[in-house]
Amino acid sequence: MCCMPSSKEWRSNERGQAAEGTRERILAAAVAEFGAKGYSGARTAGIAVRAGVNQQLISYYFGGKQGLLDELRRRWQEVQAEIVPPGASFAESLGAYLDATLDRPDWAGLVVWQALGDCPYADAEEGKRQAGRQREAMAAAVDEARRRQVDGEIRAGLDPAFALLAAYAIIFAPVTMPQFVRDILGSDPLSSETRQVLRTQLIKLLTED
Template identity: 40%
Template sequence: MRDPQRTRELILDAAMAEFGAHGYAGARISAIAARAGVNVQLISYYFDGKEGLYRAISQQWQQRQGDLAPAGTPLPEQLRRYALEALRNPAGVRLLAWNGLEYAGSESPSRTGLFAETIDELRKLQESGRLPADLDPACLVIMLMAMTMAPTTLPHIIEGTCGVDPRSPEFLERFADQVAALAGHLGLGSAHASGTSAAAPPDEG
């Protein structure tokens, strides 16, 4: 008899790959089942279909976010780790990008205060004079997120500009170090709220 926990893990791994490759709208339950090597009915049994499976992946993201950047991790190091997700968890970063492309507006309360702690930390840096007053902390968080995701969202620009394979480990490690260095030069070394994440769990499509 198949191990239920192992079956769930196989389905979740396959779903991450399928959603990452095609987005929520383009992903097919039959393709997920084929990737996992299970009967398609098992997806409904364990996850109540496509929407439930997507929610389960979102919960995985929340756990991964905590593992990547536990409380007290300096913001430059958080950003370095999130940038390295393009190397360590490329399907997950692609899924986050797809979620943005498919976004059509939502009233989901899960977005409320999503980065409130990080924004508050940046405001404190402004109050102490360590961050320029003309920077909007909320916009800065968005820009930092976009920066960490660039190897996934702008690979053609990277290849044309840097003349390298944007998916190579050598480039991704160097890019992650550069992201952290830039954050440090901006004076963000003491901003350590756990809310900033380019790998935050996607809202349901």
């Protein structure tokens, strides 16, 4: 029979679990703060209030606001890698990206702020490398869209690059233009009703002749 953990080991495990819980609360608060205000507008004091922790813990666990942003970037890359299941069609991919965006509106807001240039890198050279990787990823996405068009998944005669741009604009609209979405569609931007309308009409727009 395995030995039972000592009281010291139990306390150590409990402290570890408590620390991990605190880290996760801080990260969740940071996503909400960055998503709403951008990196420049966000304050560690506001993040601490959202998380219900002492502000000094942000420096302790992450080294400050930049460290928080770096960790969130790392986690978003992990999320992105799992959004579209292997072998998904173009229509299925659109739906998966729509769900990922509207399920995580704070994360989507952070992505928008980064696209606007408001989420700096601690290392300027790393920022340049990431910008280059982003351009390469977008170029690869356009090439993939061209292939899918040849395979009949994207409407013939439609510019594949425009198809991608339109998809991004519509998928992010509930986050970037919530009032427009509400006024035009007559429903809450993040509601299941709005999601279904966007999914159905986006697929019709880009895939059906």
